[in-house]
Amino acid sequence: VQDRIRYTSLHSHLMSAAQAASLIPNGANVGMSGFTGASYPKVLPQAIADYARSEHSAGRPYKINVWTGASTAPECDGVMAEAHAVSQRLPFNSDRIMRQEINNGDVNFIDMHLSHVAQQAEFGFLGHMNVAIVEVVAITEDGMLIPSTGIGNNQTWLNMADKVILEVNMGMPIQVEGMHDIYQNNLLPPHRSPININRADDRIGTPYLKVDLNKVVAIVESNAPDRDNVFSEPDEKSKQIAEYIVDFLSHEIKQGRLPKEMLPIQSGVGNVANAVLAGLLTGPFENLYGYTEVLQDGMLDLLRAGKMVTASATAISLSAKAFKDFVDNIDFYRERIILRSLEISNHPELIRRLGIIAMNSMIEADIYGNINSTHVMGTSMMNGIGGSGDFARNSFLNFFVTPSTAKDDKISCIVPMVSHVDHTEHDTQIIVTEQGLADLRGLAPRQRAKVVIEKCAHPDYRDQLQDYYDRAVQTAKGIHTPHILTEALSWHEHFLKTGSMKM
Numbered sequence: 493v494q495d496r497i498r499y500t501s502l503h504s505h506l507m508s509a510a511q512a513a514s515l516i517p518n519g520a521n522v523g524m525s526g527f528t529g530a531s532y533p534k535v536l537p538q539a540i541a542d543y544a545r546s547e548h549s550a551g552r553p554y555k556i557n558v559w560t561g562a563s564t565a566p567e568c569d570g571v572m573a574e575a576h577a578v579s580q581r582l583p584f585n586s587d588r589i590m591r592q593e594i595n596n597g598d599v600n601f602i603d604m605h606l607s608h609v610a611q612q613a614e615f616g617f618l619g620h621m622n623v624a625i626v627e628v629v630a631i632t633e634d635g636m637l638i639p640s641t642g643i644g645n646n647q648t649w650l651n652m653a654d655k656v657i658l659e660v661n662m663g664m665p666i667q668v669e670g671m672h673d674i675y676q677n678n679l680l681p682p683h684r685s686p687i688n689i690n691r692a693d694d695r696i697g698t699p700y701l702k703v704d705l706n707k708v709v710a711i712v713e714s715n716a717p718d719r720d721n722v723f724s725e726p727d728e729k730s731k732q733i734a735e736y737i738v739d740f741l742s743h744e745i746k747q748g749r750l751p752k753e754m755l756p757i758q759s760g761v762g763n764v765a766n767a768v769l770a771g772l773l774t775g776p777f778e779n780l781y782g783y784t785e786v787l788q789d790g791m792l793d794l795l796r797a798g799k800m801v802t803a804s805a806t807a808i809s810l811s812a813k814a815f816k817d818f819v820d821n822i823d824f825y826r827e828r829i830i831l832r833s834l835e836i837s838n839h840p841e842l843i844r845r846l847g848i849i850a851m852n853s854m855i856e857a858d859i860y861g862n863i864n865s866t867h868v869m870g871t872s873m874m875n876g877i878g879g880s881g882d883f884a885r886n887s888f889l890n891f892f893v894t895p896s897t898a899k900d901d902k903i904s905c906i907v908p909m910v911s912h913v914d915h916t917e918h919d920t921q922i923i924v925t926e927q928g929l930a931d932l933r934g935l936a937p938r939q940r941a942k943v944v945i946e947k948c949a950h951p952d953y954r955d956q957l958q959d960y961y962d963r964a965v966q967t968a969k970g971i972h973t974p975h976i977l978t979e980a981l982s983w984h985e986h987f988l989k990t991g992s993m994k995m
């Protein structure tokens with residue numbers, strides 16, 4: 493590990509994960525690296541979990557607040573949640589055990605738009621940051637940090653924290669050096685100026701994270717890969733959704749509403765999102781650009797096939813198989829991938845300027861176009877809003893996609909009223925299920941309901957939705973957005989009581 497710590501006076505800070513964990517006091521606000529299963533600390537979380545257990549068994553309280561870029565992995569969120577070592581968690585989580593702790597009330601989870609996190613932390617809205625724990629690949633002769641497979645909020649955490657713990661991951665290829673673009677526009681309002689990115693592949697920063705070396709209190713060696721982000725082969729429904737989107741984009745180009753060279757693409761997380769990227773692989777578009785937050789297997793495929801010129805993201809979140817390809821061909825990918833800070837990858841100013849085409853999965857949509865991305869049956873947190881809101885509201889075009897039903901057709905993903913709203917009807921443009929595509933642009937609520945029911949609802953639920961809508965039009969006092977308030981959430985209630993939304 494000494495070879496990777498080229499700033500030699502830091503060698504004296506090398507210690508075990510257990511020693512480093514004991515430097516983190518109960519109640520600390522801890523900023524960690526980690527973004528959608530990439531670049532999270534690999535050994536400190538287990539050491540924190542062990543330390544919490546030993547404190548708990550000695551009758552002492554021990555819990556920390558964990559702020560990251562986005563989701564981590566079982567060996568990070570999972571082990572800390574299992575040890576009841578976390579009091580507050582933000583801004584995104586997809587770990588099963590952490591999700592349980594959030595939903596049973598043990599962990600206070602703050603579900604934030606990802607682009608808001610760094611700036612709200614800097615504004616002081618979230619409190620003081622005591623410790624930052626950041627995975628790096630190496631430390632240069634000048635004391636600069638070579639980032640790992642993701643950036644997220646790392647630069648902000650390094651700037652804000654009183655103490656810094658670095659994990660040097662020997663398992664990550666040193667050749668990622670040069671792939672990153674870290675831009676520090678840390679002026680607070682009213683001193684901000686425009687961010688000078690005019691094309692998806694513009695570079696405006698340096699390849700290194702910076703830290704005040706006096707704050708580094710520990711360096712810990714790790715040697716472990718990122719989470720294996722396994723994807724299932726696209727199923728028929730996902731393929732159908734992808735086909736509708738590709739046809740729609742071609743149609744928009746023909747109509748002259750979308751430039752023929754296309755616009756940069758953002759793609760959300762999950763199997764459906766990955767399937768849509770697979771659809772683009774065989775679609776008619778060439779010379780695509782990615783401007784997204786997470787680079788998944790599907791985007792790597794597009795780069796390798798030469799369909800995509802460059803991809804900008806804040807993290808690469810791959811399956812183990814795709815990661816091997818990434819490492820084997822790292823010189824090829826270094827020229828084509830740009831990893832930026834989360835506040836830049838998801839910046840509203842840039843998303844609007846570049847004219848991003850945003851594609852995100854959802855849990856459910858209602859007949860008027862409100863979208864629930866986060867809450868199962870209105871009360872249980874799934875993962876969080878992530879960057880879907882950053883992109884959807886500021887994009888050129890946005891798609892929200894889902895199979896029309898979930899849980900063996902017992903749940904309709906098109907409902908009279910969503911049980912939680914993440915994206916309002918004002919943001920939503922296009923809803924796609926395997927049944928069809930509803931283009932809601934330029935439509936008023938009653939017009940939207942017609943299109944959503946006709947195009948997106950599963951046949952098992954179409955009549956039930958139409959019946960609700962018809963009675964709402966007949967009985968509501970105002971019919972701008974017709975609803976029967978006592979019935980609007982009855983589908984969810986019916987599912988909770990009977991195990992099905994079918995009345």
Ligand code: 0RQ
Nearest residue numbers: 760761762763852853854855856865875877878879880898
């Ligand atoms: O449950 O896991 O028990 O099988 O939800 O559903 O269809 O596999 O979809 O993997 O694409 O995830 C919205 C969660 C979709 C994700 C969400 C159940 C379903 C299944 C997963 P099982 P699918 P995906 C940028 C963008 C928010 C953040 C975001 C997400 C499980 O895409 O977290 O967009 N998005 N970020 O059975 C009850 C319904 C349901 C349902 C599906 N209506 N009711 N359960 N499920 N629909 C990236 C970042 O921000 C980092």
